[in-house]
Amino acid sequence: FVYPEEAAxxxxxxxxxxxxxxxxxxxEWRGKLLEAVAENDDAMMELYLxxxxxxxxxxxxxxxxxxxxSKGSADSVTVTPVFCGTAFKNKGV
Known part of the structure; x- marks a missing residue:
């Protein structure tokens, strides 16, 4: 968990x-992430099992x-990674 220092x-x-x-x-959500990745990647499936x-x-x-x-075909997209964050004066994330 990361948060900015207000004074800085x-x-x-x-x-x-x-x-x-x-x-x-x-x-719970980390478990869901690991399951989704394991379902789509053989190396991760092996670790998971x-x-x-x-x-x-x-x-x-x-x-x-x-x-x-998944790149190149909308039909092949099974996972779309989304990362969240914030920025202050274009610094962060």
């Missing part, structure tokens, strides 16, 4: 654990592979 006008950020009241929801947790790098690579495989 959004130029410095703090990385903190997800607040306790949001951890259950975050775990073995019960192994992918590294952040493995997850990013799988999302990239899926995105590139």
């Amino acid at each position: 006008k959004g130029e410095m950020y703090n990385v903190v654990d997800i607040p306790e009241n949001l951890q259950e929801s975050a775990a 073995e019960g192994n947790e992918p590294t952040q790098e493995q997850l990013h690579e799988a999302i990239r592979r899926i995105t590139l495989a």
Whole structure:
């Protein structure tokens, strides 16, 4: 969980654990993300079926592979990655 320091006008950020009241929801949505990626990427499916947790790098690579495989045909799009963030004076996200 990342949020800007107000005193630094959004130029410095703090990385903190997800607040306790949001951890259950975050775990649920991470699980849904992993399932969607595993359904569309063989390497991730193998990790998923073995019960192994992918590294952040493995997850990013799988999302990239899926995105590139879907490129060019609307019929082949199975996953559309969407990343959210904010910006202050064109810095952030």
